[in-house]
Amino acid sequence: MTTAIFVIVLTGALVAAACALLGSFLVLRRMAMLADAISHAILPGIVAGYFFAQGPNLLAGFAGAALAAAVTVAVVEALQNTRRVGGESAIGIVFPAMFALGTFFVSKYFANVHLDNDAVLYGNIEFAAFDVLIINGVNWGPQSLWVLGALCVVNLLFVVLFFKELKLATFDPGLAAALGFSPALIHYALMTMVSITAVGAFTAVGAVLVVAFMIVPAATAYLLTDDLRRMIAIAVSVGILSAAGGFVVAFIFDASVAGAMATMAGICFLLALLFSPSHGLVTRFKRLRRQRMRLAMENLVVHLLNHEHVAYEEHEAEVNHLSSELRWQTGFARRVIGLAQRAQLVQLTDGHLALTDAGRELARRAAATTVEPSSDLLAASP
Amino acid sequence: MGGLIELFTDYTLRNVALGSALLGVVSGVLGCFAVLRRQGLLGDALAHAALPGICLAYLLTASKTPVVLLLGAAVAGWLATLLILQIVKHTRISEDGALGIVLSTFFAFGIVLLTFITKRSDAHQSGLDKFLFGQAATLVEEHVITMAALGGAALGMVALLYKEFKLLAFDAPFAASLGFDTNVLSVLLTSLIVIAIVIGLQTVGVVLMAAMLIGPAVAARQWTDRLGVMIILAALFGAGAGVAGALISVSDKGIPTGPMIILSLTVIVLCSLFFAPARGLVWDALRRTRQRAALAK
Amino acid sequence: MIAQSIVEERSSTAVPRMDAAVANPVEINDLTVAYRDNPVLQDIDLTVPEGKLAAIIGPNGAGKSTLIKAVLGLVPTVAGSVRIYGKPYAQQRRLIGYVPQRNSVDWDFPTTALDVVMMGTYGRLGWIRRPGKAERDFAMHCLAQVGMDGYADRQISQLSGGQQQRVFLARALAQNAHIYFMDEPFVGVDAVTERAIVALLRELQRQGKTVICVHHDLDSAPDYFDWVALLNVRLIASGPFETTFTADNLRKTYGGTMKAAIEHFQHFEEDRRGSRIEN
Numbered sequence: 001m002t003t004a005i006f007v008i009v010l011t012g013a014l015v016a017a018a019c020a021l022l023g024s025f026l027v028l029r030r031m032a033m034l035a036d037a038i039s040h041a042i043l044p045g046i047v048a049g050y051f052f053a054q055g056p057n058l059l060a061g062f063a064g065a066a067l068a069a070a071v072t073v074a075v076v077e078a079l080q081n082t083r084r085v086g087g088e089s090a091i092g093i094v095f096p097a098m099f100a101l102g103t104f105f106v107s108k109y110f111a112n113v114h115l116d117n118d119a120v121l122y123g124n125i126e127f128a129a130f131d132v133l134i135i136n137g138v139n140w141g142p143q144s145l146w147v148l149g150a151l152c153v154v155n156l157l158f159v160v161l162f163f164k165e166l167k168l169a170t171f172d173p174g175l176a177a178a179l180g181f182s183p184a185l186i187h188y189a190l191m192t193m194v195s196i197t198a199v200g201a202f203t204a205v206g207a208v209l210v211v212a213f214m215i216v217p218a219a220t221a222y223l224l225t226d227d228l229r230r231m232i233a234i235a236v237s238v239g240i241l242s243a244a245g246g247f248v249v250a251f252i253f254d255a256s257v258a259g260a261m262a263t264m265a266g267i268c269f270l271l272a273l274l275f276s277p278s279h280g281l282v283t284r285f286k287r288l289r290r291q292r293m294r295l296a297m298e299n300l301v302v303h304l305l306n307h308e309h310v311a312y313e314e315h316e317a318e319v320n321h322l323s324s325e326l327r328w329q330t331g332f333a334r335r336v337i338g339l340a341q342r343a344q345l346v347q348l349t350d351g352h353l354a355l356t357d358a359g360r361e362l363a364r365r366a367a368a369t370t371v372e373p374s375s376d377l378l379a380a381s382p
Numbered sequence: 383m384g385g386l387i388e389l390f391t392d393y394t395l396r397n398v399a400l401g402s403a404l405l406g407v408v409s410g411v412l413g414c415f416a417v418l419r420r421q422g423l424l425g426d427a428l429a430h431a432a433l434p435g436i437c438l439a440y441l442l443t444a445s446k447t448p449v450v451l452l453l454g455a456a457v458a459g460w461l462a463t464l465l466i467l468q469i470v471k472h473t474r475i476s477e478d479g480a481l482g483i484v485l486s487t488f489f490a491f492g493i494v495l496l497t498f499i500t501k502r503s504d505a506h507q508s509g510l511d512k513f514l515f516g517q518a519a520t521l522v523e524e525h526v527i528t529m530a531a532l533g534g535a536a537l538g539m540v541a542l543l544y545k546e547f548k549l550l551a552f553d554a555p556f557a558a559s560l561g562f563d564t565n566v567l568s569v570l571l572t573s574l575i576v577i578a579i580v581i582g583l584q585t586v587g588v589v590l591m592a593a594m595l596i597g598p599a600v601a602a603r604q605w606t607d608r609l610g611v612m613i614i615l616a617a618l619f620g621a622g623a624g625v626a627g628a629l630i631s632v633s634d635k636g637i638p639t640g641p642m643i644i645l646s647l648t649v650i651v652l653c654s655l656f657f658a659p660a661r662g663l664v665w666d667a668l669r670r671t672r673q674r675a676a677l678a679k
Numbered sequence: 680m681i682a683q684s685i686v687e688e689r690s691s692t693a694v695p696r697m698d699a700a701v702a703n704p705v706e707i708n709d710l711t712v713a714y715r716d717n718p719v720l721q722d723i724d725l726t727v728p729e730g731k732l733a734a735i736i737g738p739n740g741a742g743k744s745t746l747i748k749a750v751l752g753l754v755p756t757v758a759g760s761v762r763i764y765g766k767p768y769a770q771q772r773r774l775i776g777y778v779p780q781r782n783s784v785d786w787d788f789p790t791t792a793l794d795v796v797m798m799g800t801y802g803r804l805g806w807i808r809r810p811g812k813a814e815r816d817f818a819m820h821c822l823a824q825v826g827m828d829g830y831a832d833r834q835i836s837q838l839s840g841g842q843q844q845r846v847f848l849a850r851a852l853a854q855n856a857h858i859y860f861m862d863e864p865f866v867g868v869d870a871v872t873e874r875a876i877v878a879l880l881r882e883l884q885r886q887g888k889t890v891i892c893v894h895h896d897l898d899s900a901p902d903y904f905d906w907v908a909l910l911n912v913r914l915i916a917s918g919p920f921e922t923t924f925t926a927d928n929l930r931k932t933y934g935g936t937m938k939a940a941i942e943h944f945q946h947f948e949e950d951r952r953g954s955r956i957e958n
Contacts, residue, residue: 032482092422096593097648100641212486259493266487326758559777560802607834
């Protein structure tokens with residue numbers, strides 16, 4: 001029992017790690033839905049592979065899946081190039097067609113033998129410990145660990161060896177091409193890795209959840225750091241953490257393990273979305289509010305400066321009038337004025353506002369930052 | 383005895399054919415607007431997001447009536463749309479990433495709930511697992527009537543607001559400048575798409591529903607340059623694929639309906655892309671070959 | 680050739696405007712618009728007088744398009760107010776025609792030129808009501824005004840860039856407005872279209888309409904327009920070309936970033952001096 005649990009958690013962690021290694025590049029390259037398409041579209045490839053090998057032969061499955069993935073990517077691009085079909089519509093036509101073909105073959109020829117349609121969606125990680133690898137009669141332990149362990153190593157090697165190329169092709173494809181790294185080649189290499197990873201993870205977590213493991217931890221990491229290496233490391237950690245946490249949840253509620261693991265990843269994302277110190281919504285809204293007040297104060301002083309020498313200064317500067325003039329709620333106007341007073345930018349006397357020297361200075365600076373003063377370049381021209 | 387079987391078959395066939403045709407019409411019509419607004423994959427996300435909504439609705443009410451499930455799917459769909467919008471608006475994650483995140487995590491949560499329900503109750507008693515790939519053979523008259531009511535309401539809405547939806551799809555800022563509330567229109571259109579998804583759940587299932595929205599519209603677009611004609615064609619294509627797929631699947635117990643409908647639809651889409659009169663790729667290729675031949679002379 | 684305007688014939692049926700004698704077509708007070716953290720427009724005070732062909736000019740990122748969108752209520756404002764003939768925009772929508780940037784829509788949309796022009800009548804029709812024969816005829820007249828009546832049934836992707844722009848102008852005409860806002864109408868159009876647009880602007884002015892265009896070409900601006908607002912996040916200057924379009928103001932608008940702009944201007948000033956001598 002404990003071995004089985006260990007195998008399940010380790011399998012989940014390996015799936016998460018293998019997927020997260022590639023996921024960062026998928027998120028940055030805006031290929032999440034293409035990865036989703038691939039994870040669905042490999043199904044007919046796997047089935048065809050099994051069909052020709054006359055059994056669930058792993059290598060045949062890999063070969064078929066890689067082929068199906070290549071076909072998918074090529075057909076999506078070909079459809080987009082015809083300009084008859086929008087980019088996302090092309091994805092939305094190709095992957096359901098491939099997946100439907102796959103499920104049709106599964107239910108027609110493999111019903112309840114090696115694959116079943118529900119497992120295609122959410123995997124069989126629960127049985128990971130019982131599907132052992134036997135070579136020449138020797139029991140080498142659970143097959144999933146070997147397959148996914150190998151995948152992790154291959155993906156790690158891919159990311160480490162081609163880090164520079166991947167990074168360049170992701171952030172500046174033009175420069176990458178100019179330097180002689182073909183962005184198309186890197187694109188297809190990445191797609192190949194995605195398809196191989198998807199087929200490896202497929203039996204454990206199923207088609208849809210492969211995408212969750214690829215995209216969600218990477219997106220979580222993207223909200224937590226600005227450094228690509230750190231992003232990959234965080235993505236892998238989040239993935240492994242979700243795998244462990246998800247197992248506990250699944251165990252308690254007696255529910256799908258793979259589903260619970262991916263749900264945990266979603267919860268991690270939600271937490272990062274809300275509370276990330278750099279990109280979280282809570283932080284953002286706090287900062288936005290601060291900036292809004294600052295902008296409002298700037299507005300106030302610029303406005304006062306603009307009308308400083310106008311004859312109706314008194315009237316224009318009046319608090320109530322100001323709030324209607326700048327279309328601020330009276331409460332908001334009062335808060336802004338209060339802040340500006342505390343910052344000694346304005347003085348309030350008998351309901352009339354006047355700029356202090358500091359306020360005038362800020363107004364001038366605010367005006368100067370938005371409008372560039374004539375530079376040397378201009379001074380030189382006649 | 384034989385007569386009884388025939389009657390049973392006829393009854394099933396009638397429901398299956400009607401239900402699938404209804405789905406095809408509704409998703410074909412609404413899919414046109416989704417595709418023209420470049421939101422086809424939003425339908426994919428909404429369909430996947432419907433799963434946890436349906437499961438929660440079932441858990442809370444222990445009822446499987448379509449109206450309850452619709453409410454669950456609608457709430458989950460709105461939540462998913464809201465999340466996608468917020469992620470795109472407030473973070474640097476792209477729309478593509480936001481779709482992938484919401485789609486996969488909502489679906490994962492749905493799977494958790496689904497397995498929880500299935501294991502708690504007698505095996506497959508809830509029948510919710512049929513919503514993954516669809517099983518048209520389980521359609522009964524009551525379902526078809528509810529689907530017709532929902533679909534009729536959705537189509538009526540489109541007929542009523544055709545002008546507004548067209549303007550929204552073509553030029554939303556202009557629509558706003560004329561005083562049409564584009565937010566309200568957007569939410570309304572999304573809600574109608576959720577209705578189409580709910581209608582499709584029992585027949586096509588959540589996984590392949592996206593194609594039901596995108597496919598008919600893409601096929602129809604190849605045959606015409608008028609929105610009105612496109613919508614009618616999409617409805618016909620959708621209905622045709624629905625009926626064909628459902629009939630194939632009913633003829634053989636082991637085959638789920640969803641994949642067969644989608645495969646029928648794919649054939650229609652491919653034929654349209656290749657052979658539609660003005661935009662067909664085959665005519666394009668022929669024209670180019672002829673030009674090259676003319677040049678060679 | 681520009682046909683005698685149907686817009687004119689219909690003016691009497693347009694929404695009566697209040698305080699037309701005292702209020703200006705567009706009055707912007709202390710308008711500030713911010714995108715996320717940055718002000719895109721700051722404390723804009725701008726009044727456009729009746730009957731002007733006004734150009735909004737400024738460098739890229741100056742907020743020209745945003746200014747139009749803020750007036751039309753398409754972007755949220757942080758502060759300030761916009762008045763159309765002395766009233767808020769929401770009450771005066773019917774008086775306004777809008778020509779968005781041409782690349783803002785998908786021209787592969789399955790619709791015809793005539794259908795696009797009919798969209799201009801949707802504001803008058805309001806919710807649910809469909810366009811009928813009257814709207815159709817009016818849309819045809821508007822198409823004819825931009826010389827596009829021969830293309831009414833064309834799918835819009837089968838039109839040239841200039842023709843598409845003219846369809847957009849016809850749609851604004853179909854709004855039967857008093858004030859027209861146009862976002863870069865001269866971008867990427869052929870010479871024929873450019874002349875047609877200029878003729879149309881003149882015709883609109885002759886009818887007493889006010890036109891406000893985002894414009895990027897400093898060379899042609901003085902020829903096409905008679906009033907200018909120089910914008911770079913803040914309003915630098917506004918008024919008739921003669922007094923506003925000065926080297927000093929342009930320098931303030933374009934800062935040190937655009938020497939070419941100043942050079943352009945010098946040509947313009949030389950031309951003006953030259954023409955004065957000729958006169």
